[in-house]
Amino acid sequence: MIKKFNLPQFILNTFFVLVCLTYILPFILVLSISISSEDAIKQFGYTLFPKIVDFEAYKQIFSNPTQLIDAYYVTIIFSAVTMVLSILVMTLMAYPLSRPNCKFRGVLTFYIFFTMLFNGGLVPSYIMNTKYLHLDNNILVYILPALVSAWYIIIIRTFFQGLPEGLVESAKIDGASELRIYFKIIMPLSKPVVATIAFFVVIAKWNDWNTALIYIQSPKLYSLQYMLQKILREAEFVNKIALEGISGTFQDYKVPTESMRYAMAILAAGPILFIFPFFQKHFARGLTIGAIKG
Amino acid sequence: MKNEFSNNTVVSKVKIAKSLSKKKGYIIKENLEFLILALPGIILLFVFNYLPMLGIIVAFKKFNANLGIWGSEWVGLKNFEFFFTSQDALRVTLNTVLYSLDFMFVGLFAAVMVALLLYNIKNAMLVKVYNTIMILPRFLSMVLIAFIVYAMLNPVSGMLNQVIGIFGGNSDIDWYSKPNAWPIILTIIQLWQSVGMNSIIYFASLMGIDESLFEAAKIDGASKWEQTRYIAIPHLIPIMTITTILAFGNLFNGDFGLFYQTTRDVGMLYPTTDIISTYVFRGLMSGNMEVAASVGLFQSVVGLILVLLTNMIVRKVSPENSLF
Numbered sequence: 226m227i228k229k230f231n232l233p234q235f236i237l238n239t240f241f242v243l244v245c246l247t248y249i250l251p252f253i254l255v256l257s258i259s260i261s262s263e264d265a266i267k268q269f270g271y272t273l274f275p276k277i278v279d280f281e282a283y284k285q286i287f288s289n290p291t292q293l294i295d296a297y298y299v300t301i302i303f304s305a306v307t308m309v310l311s312i313l314v315m316t317l318m319a320y321p322l323s324r325p326n327c328k329f330r331g332v333l334t335f336y337i338f339f340t341m342l343f344n345g346g347l348v349p350s351y352i353m354n355t356k357y358l359h360l361d362n363n364i365l366v367y368i369l370p371a372l373v374s375a376w377y378i379i380i381i382r383t384f385f386q387g388l389p390e391g392l393v394e395s396a397k398i399d400g401a402s403e404l405r406i407y408f409k410i411i412m413p414l415s416k417p418v419v420a421t422i423a424f425f426v427v428i429a430k431w432n433d434w435n436t437a438l439i440y441i442q443s444p445k446l447y448s449l450q451y452m453l454q455k456i457l458r459e460a461e462f463v464n465k466i467a468l469e470g471i472s473g474t475f476q477d478y479k480v481p482t483e484s485m486r487y488a489m490a491i492l493a494a495g496p497i498l499f500i501f502p503f504f505q506k507h508f509a510r511g512l513t514i515g516a517i518k519g
Numbered sequence: 520m521k522n523e524f525s526n527n528t529v530v531s532k533v534k535i536a537k538s539l540s541k542k543k544g545y546i547i548k549e550n551l552e553f554l555i556l557a558l559p560g561i562i563l564l565f566v567f568n569y570l571p572m573l574g575i576i577v578a579f580k581k582f583n584a585n586l587g588i589w590g591s592e593w594v595g596l597k598n599f600e601f602f603f604t605s606q607d608a609l610r611v612t613l614n615t616v617l618y619s620l621d622f623m624f625v626g627l628f629a630a631v632m633v634a635l636l637l638y639n640i641k642n643a644m645l646v647k648v649y650n651t652i653m654i655l656p657r658f659l660s661m662v663l664i665a666f667i668v669y670a671m672l673n674p675v676s677g678m679l680n681q682v683i684g685i686f687g688g689n690s691d692i693d694w695y696s697k698p699n700a701w702p703i704i705l706t707i708i709q710l711w712q713s714v715g716m717n718s719i720i721y722f723a724s725l726m727g728i729d730e731s732l733f734e735a736a737k738i739d740g741a742s743k744w745e746q747t748r749y750i751a752i753p754h755l756i757p758i759m760t761i762t763t764i765l766a767f768g769n770l771f772n773g774d775f776g777l778f779y780q781t782t783r784d785v786g787m788l789y790p791t792t793d794i795i796s797t798y799v800f801r802g803l804m805s806g807n808m809e810v811a812a813s814v815g816l817f818q819s820v821v822g823l824i825l826v827l828l829t830n831m832i833v834r835k836v837s838p839e840n841s842l843f
Contacts, residue, residue: 233639233743234640234641234642237636237639237640238640238642238645240636241636241637241640241645241649244649244653245648245649245652245653247711248652248653248655248656248711249652251667251670251671252667254667254670254678255666255667255670258670266676267676269676270675270676270677270678270680270681271670271673271676271677271678271681313559314559314560314563315560317556317557317559317560318556318557318559318560318561320553320556320557321553321554321556321557322557324553326546326549327549327550327553328546328550329550329553329554333557333561336561336564337560337564338843340564340568340569342823342826342827343572343819343822343823344568344571344572344819345568345570345571345572345573345574345575345815345816345819346571346575346799346812346815346816346818346819347796347799347800347803347811347815348574348577348578348799348802348803348808348809348811348812348815349570349571349572349573349574349575349577349588349812349815350567350571350574351803351808352574352577352582352588352808353566353567353570353571353574356584356587356588357587358566369563369566369567370567372560372563373560373563373564373567373568378560402552403549403552403553403556404552404555404556407556428658431660432658432659432660432661432662433660434660434661434662434776434780435775435776439800439803450660450662450663451662453660453662453663453666454662454665454780457662457665457666457669457783458783483676486666487666487670490663490666493663494659494663497658497659498655501655501658
């Protein structure tokens with residue numbers, strides 16, 4: 226059977242294919258620049274397909290990957306720790322909010338909610354974190370200030386409220402403490418909301434560049450994205466990374482600055498692009514949870 | 520009578536629990552447990568959210584790092600005066616508000632249009648592919664977006680100048696020193712990054728329309744456009760209203776990452792790209808703490824007023840969508 230040619234559908238699909246190309250081509254361009262030779266870039270500019278293929282940039286990075294590895298290490302550590310701790314703290318906090326027998330529910334809700342309405346702004350936070358808490362140039366600054374988000378707590382609380390009331394009540398008759406109920410009953414039933422929030426927390430932390438921009442001076446503690454920002458902004462930083470890999474005399478060595486920049490971007494963005502499709506169902510679900518009134 | 524004593528233990532247990540929970544000692548113990556559970560979060564919010572709120576007092580002081588926030592000299596409204604009498608005040612405020620409005624309306628139009636077009640594609644598999652691709656940039660960091668923007672706009676080797684060259688135009692424009700181009704550039708970047716994600720909510724809503732409405736319209740001879748105009752779009756209007764009103768609450772909060780990263784923080788572009796957040800950040804970095812703090816306070820207070828105002832409006836328009 227021959228399918229009837231459908232013009233409107235054809236036009237619609239063409240439109241979306243073109244739109245999607247505006248999303249895919251930039252990534253191909255970045256990839257192409259990273260494997261172009263420096264001379265080709267000088268001569269022809271950035272091209273969608275490399276005129277002269279050259280893996281010099283990658284060789285250069287892998288000959289001395291200290292900075293890249295440091296940044297990966299720091300980013301993985303603080304993303305993982307933030308994820309675990311923030312899920313723990315936020316679910317522990319959301320649980321009393323979801324229980325009708327909690328007497329200070331109203332006060333606590335306001336205490337959390339108010340942080341969504343008003344904040345001191347960047348400067349007081351900066352003075353607090355550096356002068357009083359001494360978190361500057363410390364990996365904890367990536368973790369501690371970002372643990373509690375009022376919005377996520379409200380989403381979690383709403384989910385908890387949807388769980389059957391009888392489960393908790395009957396556990397209480399059996400003498401279970403609230404902590405036990407939280408661990409043994411509530412948490413095992415809350416995997417969907419926990420997975421969704423965990424995903425959003427990890428993405429946010431993985432993409433964190435502003436914390437380092439404000440609080441971190443030591444290159445050993447740079448987050449991945451902040452390292453990338455320095456690479457994009459500062460040619461000297463790229464040269465430093467490149468030349469550390471060469472022992473002895475390097476006067477003659479010409480650093481492939483342009484291609485190295487983009488090679489670093491590829492190496493840093495790769496994992497996210499790769500795991501992205503597998504997590505799609507989580508954030509689709511997260512959106513529907515988020516749609517519930519707080 | 521027999522029914523009440525049936526095996527439904529859960530129900531009877533709930534009854535016992537209710538009688539139990541009336542005992543005073545029990546209530547105290549229970550709430551103490553709740554308090555302990557919530558305590559880590561309470562402390563974290565206090566330290567990282569409430570203390571800085573108190574610290575905002577620095578906006579009324581001449582900050583001296585050695586004396587600390589409390590010890591510094593009180594100067595009243597001088598910092599505010601400094602900001603509001605400078606040329607920057609009007610510029611950053613206007614930029615912030617105008618970009619917010621721009622993103623709000625262009626974004627709304629694009630998201631609704633994408634949702635409507637996707638809705639009309641018959642192949643569900645393709646819809647999913649398009650969707651996935653268009654959502655992707657929402658999960659990339661602003662730094663990576665800035666990389667892509669730089670690959671386009673780099674004056675020497677960038678794609679945009681090459682394309683302009685192909686069409687015989689002036690192919691050595693330095694985009695990073697052309698402030699007039701940036702309102703359009705930033706709108707395109709913002710749109711590119713967020714339209715996929717924003718269209719999802721409209722698409723999901725369209726999927727909820729009863730098919731029979733369209734069937735009936737078809738029988739009555741309605742064209743595709745008429746079906747969209749009289750069935751699909753009216754169906755989306757409540758969500759459009761809510762997202763727009765909520766965006767008003769964020770009128771004063773520009774996306775720091777977008778304005779700081781994609782512009783590469785180039786001074787020449789400030790006339791059209793400097794917003795309150797970037798201004799406060801620069802104030803902080805240059806050590807001009809107290810003025811930056813006063814601008815931050817201005818932003819927070821106006822933000823609070825806007826949220827309260829929009830919430831009031833939402834409560835009138837559609838109470839079920841109000842925040843509180």
